[in-house]
Amino acid sequence: MQKLKMHTIDTAPQESRSLLQSSIDNFGWIPFQSAYMAESPNLLASYQFAHDSFSNSSLNEDERAIVWITTGKINRCEYTVQAHLWIALKKGVSPEILKTLIENPNDLTGKYSALYNFTHHVVLAQGQIANEAVTEVLKAGFNLQNVLDVILGVSQKTMSTLLNSIAQTKIESQFQLKETK
Template sequence: MTEMFTRHDASSAPEAARPIVENTQKGFGFLPAPVAYMAESPELLETFMSGNAAFNKTTLSQLEREVFILTVATTVQCHYCVAMHSAMLTKSGADQELIQALRDRKPLQDAKLEAMRVFTHAVMEGYGHVTRETMEAFLSAGYTKRNALEVVLGLGVYTISTYANRMTEAPLDDAFASFAWHAEH
């Protein structure tokens, strides 16, 4: 379906999306395919970018946010997000066993990070509803009620990007090719 959507650049993007496209290209040194495709809807692109900025300000650590993102991305089967966030985790020096377990949708050795993974799945599967036991397990692992709601924020943000990436079939950019991921069917 990629051919149905335009892979924009700064010159072809709708005017309202151009500043975001230009800033993203400066930040990465290239324009990631998801941004190039999301630029078709400046409102979608702006909402994703501002939502992502808000999610990055939460009280969750960078590693906890990345565990959350990879859990969502593998569940929704967004090949681009899995590759990109695997690359980001690798660049940040995260343990390769952790990254592989996330990519394989396997339990994590770190109990607190595993609680994030399990809780994220529970929130997704329950469409926001979680059992009292699930919430207590999340809180007992060291998270807070605020963190639980930050997971909801993250789901809103990453629903935008994963769904848009899947709809447009955003191809994996060369920068993330060595982290390619394919869902098991």
């Protein structure tokens, strides 16, 4: 199989260059995932748009972290898990919540448990979300906008986990957090 190239601003297709600059502006560097995505300006633009949209969704920081990390775990993408642990900690998500999510998500309680279970269901749904799954997350105190925003977050992370599986993206040192493992 032909390998994807890890692009820089200088090697990326012209349409990806401003998108990579946006990554530098946001992170201080070009994350490896974005460097690979740059091969397709449309994928990188769609991913960044979905990321920005989900970051401004009806879910709070803790809830977004649960969606992102759960999707990464289920899709067996260590890059996604580590990157979003780093982001979650930077955004003030409790290390205890993150540790529970990583080590034993069945110990999550209340709304977090319901959100984890619903996200898990969405990731595995193959396009068909059961009415019962929606009912359960609504009973936990979420609303229909939250439900749709979970779909947005899972969709965004599915783009990246698929890309990372093809690229075999290594985790850069910035995202390697020992204390949450």
